[in-house]
Amino acid sequence: MTYIPISPAERDAMLKTVGVKSLDDLFDAIPKKHRFPELNLPAALTEMEAAAHLSEMASSNENVREHLISFLGAGAYHHYVPSVVDHMLRRGEFYTAYTPYQPEISQGTLQAIFEYQSLMTNLTGMEVSNASHYDGATATAEAVNLAYAQYRGKRKKIVMSPTVNPQYREVIRTYSQGMGLEEAGDDPTQTEVTPEAMIAHIDESTMLVVVQYPDFFGRIFDYTKLINAAHEKGALVCVVANPTALLMLKTPGDMGADIVVGEAQPFGIPLWYGGPYLGFFTTKKSYVHKMAGRLIGETVDSRGNRSYVLTLTAREQHIKRERATSNICTNQGLLALGCSVYMSVLGKQGLQEVANLCYQKAHYAAAELSKIDGFGLCHTEPFFHEFVLCCSKPASEVNQYLLDNGILGGYDLGKDYPDMQNHLLVCVTEMNSKDEIDTLVEILKEM
Amino acid sequence: MANIIEPTIFELSSPGRRGVKMPASDVPVTALPPKDLLRSELPLPELAEVDVVRHYMKLSKFNYSVDDGFYPLGSCTMKYNPKINEDTCRLPGFLFTHPLQPIETVQGNLALMFEMQEWLKEISGFAGVTLQPAAGAHGEFTGVLMMAAYHKLRGDTKRTKMLIPDAAHGTNPASVGMLGMQVVTIPSDDRGNVDLEKLKAACDDTVVGMMLTNPNTLGMFDENIEKVVNMVKDCGGLMYGDGANLNALLGIVRPGDLGFDVMHFNLHKTFSVPHGGGGPGSGPVGVSQRLVDFLPSPLIGIVEEGDADTAPLYGFVSPKNTIGRMKAFHGHFGGGLVRSYTYIAMHGPDGLKDISQYAVLNANYLQARLRDTYHIPYDRICMHEFVMEGRFEGSDIRALDISKRLMDYNFHPPTNYFPLIVSEALMIEPTETENKDTLDRFADALIKIAEEAKTQPELLHNAPSTTQFGRMDEVKAARELVLCCWLPENYEQMT
Ligand SMILES: Cc1ncc(COP(=O)(O)O)c(C=O)c1O
Numbered sequence: 055m056t057y058i059p060i061s062p063a064e065r066d067a068m069l070k071t072v073g074v075k076s077l078d079d080l081f082d083a084i085p086k087k088h089r090f091p092e093l094n095l096p097a098a099l100t101e102m103e104a105a106a107h108l109s110e111m112a113s114s115n116e117n118v119r120e121h122l123i124s125f126l127g128a129g130a131y132h133h134y135v136p137s138v139v140d141h142m143l144r145r146g147e148f149y150t151a152y153t154p155y156q157p158e159i160s161q162g163t164l165q166a167i168f169e170y171q172s173l174m175t176n177l178t179g180m181e182v183s184n185a186s187h188y189d190g191a192t193a194t195a196e197a198v199n200l201a202y203a204q205y206r207g208k209r210k211k212i213v214m215s216p217t218v219n220p221q222y223r224e225v226i227r228t229y230s231q232g233m234g235l236e237e238a239g240d241d242p243t244q245t246e247v248t249p250e251a252m253i254a255h256i257d258e259s260t261m262l263v264v265v266q267y268p269d270f271f272g273r274i275f276d277y278t279k280l281i282n283a284a285h286e287k288g289a290l291v292c293v294v295a296n297p298t299a300l301l302m303l304k305t306p307g308d309m310g311a312d313i314v315v316g317e318a319q320p321f322g323i324p325l326w327y328g329g330p331y332l333g334f335f336t337t338k339k340s341y342v343h344k345m346a347g348r349l350i351g352e353t354v355d356s357r358g359n360r361s362y363v364l365t366l367t368a369r370e371q372h373i374k375r376e377r378a379t380s381n382i383c384t385n386q387g388l389l390a391l392g393c394s395v396y397m398s399v400l401g402k403q404g405l406q407e408v409a410n411l412c413y414q415k416a417h418y419a420a421a422e423l424s425k426i427d428g429f430g431l432c433h434t435e436p437f438f439h440e441f442v443l444c445c446s447k448p449a450s451e452v453n454q455y456l457l458d459n460g461i462l463g464g465y466d467l468g469k470d471y472p473d474m475q476n477h478l479l480v481c482v483t484e485m486n487s488k489d490e491i492d493t494l495v496e497i498l499k500e501m
Numbered sequence: 502m503a504n505i506i507e508p509t510i511f512e513l514s515s516p517g518r519r520g521v522k523m524p525a526s527d528v529p530v531t532a533l534p535p536k537d538l539l540r541s542e543l544p545l546p547e548l549a550e551v552d553v554v555r556h557y558m559k560l561s562k563f564n565y566s567v568d569d570g571f572y573p574l575g576s577c578t579m580k581y582n583p584k585i586n587e588d589t590c591r592l593p594g595f596l597f598t599h600p601l602q603p604i605e606t607v608q609g610n611l612a613l614m615f616e617m618q619e620w621l622k623e624i625s626g627f628a629g630v631t632l633q634p635a636a637g638a639h640g641e642f643t644g645v646l647m648m649a650a651y652h653k654l655r656g657d658t659k660r661t662k663m664l665i666p667d668a669a670h671g672t673n674p675a676s677v678g679m680l681g682m683q684v685v686t687i688p689s690d691d692r693g694n695v696d697l698e699k700l701k702a703a704c705d706d707t708v709v710g711m712m713l714t715n716p717n718t719l720g721m722f723d724e725n726i727e728k729v730v731n732m733v734k735d736c737g738g739l740m741y742g743d744g745a746n747l748n749a750l751l752g753i754v755r756p757g758d759l760g761f762d763v764m765h766f767n768l769h770k771t772f773s774v775p776h777g778g779g780g781p782g783s784g785p786v787g788v789s790q791r792l793v794d795f796l797p798s799p800l801i802g803i804v805e806e807g808d809a810d811t812a813p814l815y816g817f818v819s820p821k822n823t824i825g826r827m828k829a830f831h832g833h834f835g836g837g838l839v840r841s842y843t844y845i846a847m848h849g850p851d852g853l854k855d856i857s858q859y860a861v862l863n864a865n866y867l868q869a870r871l872r873d874t875y876h877i878p879y880d881r882i883c884m885h886e887f888v889m890e891g892r893f894e895g896s897d898i899r900a901l902d903i904s905k906r907l908m909d910y911n912f913h914p915p916t917n918y919f920p921l922i923v924s925e926a927l928m929i930e931p932t933e934t935e936n937k938d939t940l941d942r943f944a945d946a947l948i949k950i951a952e953e954a955k956t957q958p959e960l961l962h963n964a965p966s967t968t969q970f971g972r973m974d975e976v977k978a979a980r981e982l983v984l985c986c987w988l989p990e991n992y993e994q995m996t
Pocket residue numbers: 382383384576577636637638639670672673714718743745746767782784
């Protein structure tokens with residue numbers, strides 16, 4: 055297959071204009087001994103063949119729509135995506151445009167992302183949102199960068215709860231390798247930790263406290279006291295939040311959080327085997343100059359029309375170079391648009407219905423599962439749509455048994471928490487019918 | 502009050518309007534959490550589905566895109582994105598697989614990723630590839646972390662400097678800045694190559710390595726590339742290649758063969774992942790043998806060998822001295838890797854070489870057509886792009902004016918003001934997916950604009966005039982910092 059729209063005659067005419075005899079003559083600057091390597095790749099497929107080949111690869115997976123009943127969450131969530139979302143994302147005007155560097159002919163993208171920023175600030179209770187990050191994990195790592203910049207490297211301690219998503223904590227460690235940070239709080243054997251217990255770790259050298267809401271085990275804590283205590287020591291607090299939960303719960307903004315980040319994949323983005331997803335990043339206006347990423351601001355054009363532009367670009371890599379707040383350039387623009395369409399087409403009431411269904415079904419599942427001999431709920435705190443099920447057997451065995459019966463069980467917490475080998479993180483969303491939940495319960499009863 | 506062409510989604514809201522409804526709950530009711538854990542209000546828009554569709558349709562029409570026309574944005578490789586990619590990446594088997602599913606249930610995904618690693622290795626001449634990075638800059642950061650880890654493991658702790666040419670993209674120094682390393686800027690010589698004298702002077706035992714874009718951002722393949730690589734290696738440094746310009750090199754030369762140690766791919770440039778109005782991209786990174794043990798974790802590997810009857814079992818493996826995890830899960834699988842996999846599969850070795858040959862032909866053709874009208878400071882055979890000056894002797898017309906005027910001719914402008922070493926830079930990258938007629942129309946427009954600059958400069962100063970929107974007041978945006986909006990009923994309390 056080729057997408058080159060040039061005929062041999064046109065090619066020859068063009069070569070003549072350039073003043074070379076053949077296409078190969080254009081590459082004299084390349085060291086001769088390395089020029090034109092033979093690439094050992096499969097022969098080209100036609101579109102028809104490629105479509106068939108890819109279909110075959112895709113269908114050799116077992117997916118959660120056609121083959122498996124899923125109770126797996128742990129950072130990626132199976133939700134219903136209204137039809138409209140993908141119809142809008144498939145508009146070539148949106149998906150084949152670049153980052154909106156030329157605002158006169160990019161107002162579609164610019165207004166859509168401005169609206170995305172607005173949806174996120176209204177959702178989190180914060181004052182500003184950027185135009186997106188690669189995912190929830192990298193957004194969280196960028197919160198560390200913001201705090202580091204805020205204290206100009208003079209404070210180096212980060213207090214992190216062990217109940218922040220383990221992958222996010224890993225990414226923070228990867229990102230901060232050059233900073234020489236001191237860490238406290240993140241002890242994966244101390245999983246019963248309450249927000250109050252975190253306070254003991256915060257001192258005058260602490261730049262940032264990171265907690266998750268609901269936490270990785272699904273628990274809902276009000277972090278207000280923790281945030282106040284952190285502020286007394288001058289530290290910033292970053293709350294990693296699940297956007298679906300925020301539709302129902304008190305906002306981190308109301309608790310006084312300085313930065314609220316998270317993974318907006320639940321809002322209209324398919325599971326897609328882990329990406330691309332959508333990291334959101336919101337904060338207070340006073341930190342906007344230290345914030346990473348693109349920002350859209352409102353303005354007017356020369357004809358008096360309200361319009362939108364990329365603004366505060368002096369923070370960014372193309373101007374500040376090595377002193378930029380971050381190196382981020384391409385972000386997740388199209389998915390921010392998808393998130394906006396999702397939120398708009400469900401609207402306030404539809405979104406509340408999603409949140410309520412998640413909550414109701416998860417609580418029904420928890421109640422039924424905990425009635426089974428050998429299973430019980432691990433925690434007593436309120437939860438949203440994920441909870442930890444204590445099993446009398448290793449979670450890996452439980453999951454294997456479930457898989458043999460066509461069910462993707464929960465997340466095996468033993469992978470990240472050494473004392474939790476018998477603990478399963480179960481997730482229930484609006485996609486799980488009562489029948490599915492009952493099936494899960496029946497199968498576990500038989501185990 | 503500014504004139505409003507399309508209200509925001511918040512302004513379009515009307516309390517009580519419904520869009521998509523969710524089914525009623527089929528489980529017994531559970532009481533909500535205590536009230537002090539609940540939010541008091543949810544100030545989000547309320548619209549009907551048709552309101553939403555018309556809103557976004559209207560917005561889409563304010564955009565210019567590759568599907569609309571020529572988009573010669575230098576350094577960005579705005580090629581046509583085959584439509585079949587949009588279908589393959591949405592196959593249910595890809596859309597509805599969870600990243601934490603047991604590997605036995607996602608062998609299709611893992612096989613695709615494994616093959617993609619192998620293909621990218623073959624195309625670039627590297628020994629290892631990670632698919633994790635989310636975009637080019639993320640790949641750069643990954644690469645720089647590996648370079649630092651390599652020296653650190655050898656106890657070579659003096660190395661704190663990264664050499665970066667003055668023509669480099671801003672993400673290069675910014676990636677280095679994220680690790681607190683020092684940037685040493687290396688100038689270019691008058692042929693657009695790295696200045697060898699200056700490079701030599703900078704090479705010592707404090708050098709981590711060099712980040713080089715080749716072809717560079719002038720569109721020039723460095724004529725002394727082997728000398729440059731050797732100089733950096735002789736002082737113990739590592740060579741980073743910015744692969745943003747790989748569209749010039751497919752089947753032409755492999756960066757690994759030239760001695761580079763690490764390079765990021767921009768799948769959203771070279772391998773047809775659409776740019777999405779600013780992402781998502783995908784930025785895999787290839788490394789030489791020296792760095793394979795430092796790659797991010799996990800990689801896709803064969804965890805159980807297959808034989809004649811059974812396929813191998815693909816799974817995750819972790820390199821010995823890994824720098825760690827760069828993001829959650831496994832990279833931009835669906836919207837990134839599946840599209841690029843489809844694209845590479847449809848091209849094969851010869852098709853890939855064609856891509857680069859025609860990308861370079863198109864750039865040279867445009868350069869030849871414009872040479873007599875615009876000053877091209879580094880004028881020799883270019884690769885997939887070239888840079889000319891957007892200014893004229895005795896005129897106050899600037900690159901920006903020319904760019905805006907191009908919109909009146911229904912073209913997207915080239916990249917402006919980059920690279921920084923060319924004054925009033927206009928960086929033009931036509932890509933291989935444009936035909937001769939389009940290139941001729943574009944060249945004709947630029948030649949006509951040069952004429953207008955002399956005879957009717959106000960046409961350029963006031964451009965664009967045929968578009969829906971005129972030039973923006975960027976100062977006002979930065980001064981007033983209106984970064985979000987609210988529901989009409991909430992405006993007063995929020996502002
Ligand atoms: C030369 C060069 N390097 C690096 C990048 C950064 O890539 P990305 O935007 O994917 O992060 C770009 C893209 O804009 C580029 O043109």
